[in-house]
Amino acid sequence: MDGAADRQQASNGQRAAGGALGPRGKGLFGRLLKGLRTPQAPREEATSIAIASGKGGTGKSFLATSLAVALHRSERRTVLVDCDFGLACDHLLLGVKPTVTLQQLLAGQCTLEQVLVKSPCGPRLLPGASGVRRMATPTDKDLTTFARELGVLAGNEDTLLLDLGAGIAPATVLTMLSADWVVLVTQPEIAALVDAYAVIKCVAQLKSDAKFLIVVNRVGTPGRGEMAFQRLAEVATQNVGVELRYLGEVPDDDSVMQHRLGQLPLIATEPESPTSQAVQGLAERLIQICGGLRQRTVKGDEGIQARFRQHRLFL
Numbered sequence: 001m002d003g004a005a006d007r008q009q010a011s012n013g014q015r016a017a018g019g020a021l022g023p024r025g026k027g028l029f030g031r032l033l034k035g036l037r038t039p040q041a042p043r044e045e046a047t048s049i050a051i052a053s054g055k056g057g058t059g060k061s062f063l064a065t066s067l068a069v070a071l072h073r074s075e076r077r078t079v080l081v082d083c084d085f086g087l088a089c090d091h092l093l094l095g096v097k098p099t100v101t102l103q104q105l106l107a108g109q110c111t112l113e114q115v116l117v118k119s120p121c122g123p124r125l126l127p128g129a130s131g132v133r134r135m136a137t138p139t140d141k142d143l144t145t146f147a148r149e150l151g152v153l154a155g156n157e158d159t160l161l162l163d164l165g166a167g168i169a170p171a172t173v174l175t176m177l178s179a180d181w182v183v184l185v186t187q188p189e190i191a192a193l194v195d196a197y198a199v200i201k202c203v204a205q206l207k208s209d210a211k212f213l214i215v216v217n218r219v220g221t222p223g224r225g226e227m228a229f230q231r232l233a234e235v236a237t238q239n240v241g242v243e244l245r246y247l248g249e250v251p252d253d254d255s256v257m258q259h260r261l262g263q264l265p266l267i268a269t270e271p272e273s274p275t276s277q278a279v280q281g282l283a284e285r286l287i288q289i290c291g292g293l294r295q296r297t298v299k300g301d302e303g304i305q306a307r308f309r310q311h312r313l314f315l
């Protein structure tokens with residue numbers, strides 16, 4: 001997807017998202033709903049992290065699969081959920097061959113336990129469907145089921161990594177709104193930065209306290225990632241009043257590309273390489289910034305399933 005297409009989609013998305021109520025109406029309606037809901041018991045739940053980008057091909061799946069391996073090695077119970085609806089590929093990057101995917105789970109044809117697959121490097125994967133047009137635009141019922149399954153999954157894990165498709169399709173924005181954190185993956189070039197800003201703007205209009213962590217991938221010269229981040233952070237603070245945090249940069253490295261199907265991620269095959277060390281550093285900062293990435297207590301109506309349900313009303 002190119003920048004112009006993303007930008008067009010961004011403005012469409014904002015129109016749809018602003019919807020009938022707009023952000024102010026959303027606040028009022030949200031408070032009203034909260035008042036009507038009966039309080040539910042607190043529960044233990046995983047921290048959820050959406051891995052997103054504006055432009056396609058910035059390295060989300062590379063990063064999501066690598067972080068899943070790194071977090072598993074840091075003894076966090078980790079599940080990677082491939083939320084690139086219709087164009088999933090995390091199973092290839094983790095060297096697994098799933099027999100059922102999110103498609104069968106949402107259709108009620110298999111259980112969560114049947115669809116979760118343990119990868120050779122350790123973390124478990126909830127694989128997505130690839131080349132299935134119906135999955136590219138999940139229905140309302142699909143999203144309700146997806147939210148329920150995410151809720152069940154969150155109850156059993158420390159960390160959920162949600163690898164998203166690029167851009168601001170409604171299901172993608174909904175997942176970003178419902179996650180605890182959004183790791184936005186960009187590159188040190190103008191089209192990727194402009195599209196990253198479009199995502200920030202779109203999400204922040206619907207959730208003013210959204211928490212963004214920025215990764216600059218494919219950096220040619222060390223330090224360029226932080227320079228790119230500073231520019232993005234300045235624009236985001238000035239125009240949408242959102243504070244971004246810098247997670248770090250990853251070098252541009254040919255060895256990231258997996259040449260054979262079933263090949264394992266670089267972080268597993270060459271853990272000492274500068275790129276693997278950079279990803280390891282990102283995982284450590286993620287643990288630090290996101291409160292340890294262990295299960296924590298949430299109020300019953302503030303878990304991921306409840307947030308999904310709440311935000312779905314406004315998309």
Ligand SMILES: Nc1ncnc2c1ncn2[C@@H]1O[C@H](COP(=O)(O)OP(=O)(O)O)[C@@H](O)[C@H]1O
Pocket residue numbers: 053056057058059060061062063217218219250251252253254255256257258
């Ligand atoms: N740091 C990097 N250095 C070199 N190539 C990279 C790097 N990160 C990702 N790539 C390559 O870029 C392409 C897109 O990466 P991918 O993770 O599939 O992006 P996305 O999930 O955002 O679409 C892949 O061919 C991948 O191998």
Ligand SMILES: [Mg+2]
Pocket residue numbers: 060061062084089164165
């Ligand atoms: Mg991807």
